[in-house]
Amino acid sequence: MSALVQGLRSALAGRCGSAYLKSAVRTAALGVQQKHIHILTDHRPSLLAKPLAFNVRFFSSSKIDPAKKSEIETRVMNVIRAYDKISADKLKLESHFINDLGLDSLDHVEVIMAMEDEFGFEIPDGDAERLLRPADIVQYVGDRNDVYE
DSSP: OHHHHHHHHHHHHHHSOHHHHHHHHHHHHHHHHTTOOOTTOOOOHHHHOOOOOOOOOOOOOOOOOHHHHHHHHHHHHHHHHHSTTSOTTTOOTTOOTTTTTOOOHHHHHHHHHHHHHHHTSOOOHHHHTTOOSHHHHHHHHHHOGGGTO
């Protein structure tokens, strides 16, 4: 294999510039590895790279039916009020579970599990990590149309 690459390199050195030589040698090495020689194909990584796709769920900005939203808010707040480590006087829809209410990460997981029991569907861990306020939970549950249909 190295003899083939050296032969190709010396043959191209006389005819081509150094940029094409590097590309051709890389192409020849790839071709030999695949048991095919593709001399005119340029396999630069920049040509083969695909755009990265991120698997992130963004909460929709769609409007939730006001009656439905009110029902969700009531149910979410009742579940959180029932949790013994949260004082009712600090609890608001915009209260942050960790910063404002003093919960730790384990308490946050317990609150999310209570929400799963209340609404009857599982919240994936990736989504649960972003539900840091009661308002986030209300929006998330409201986005789940199948819960109320």
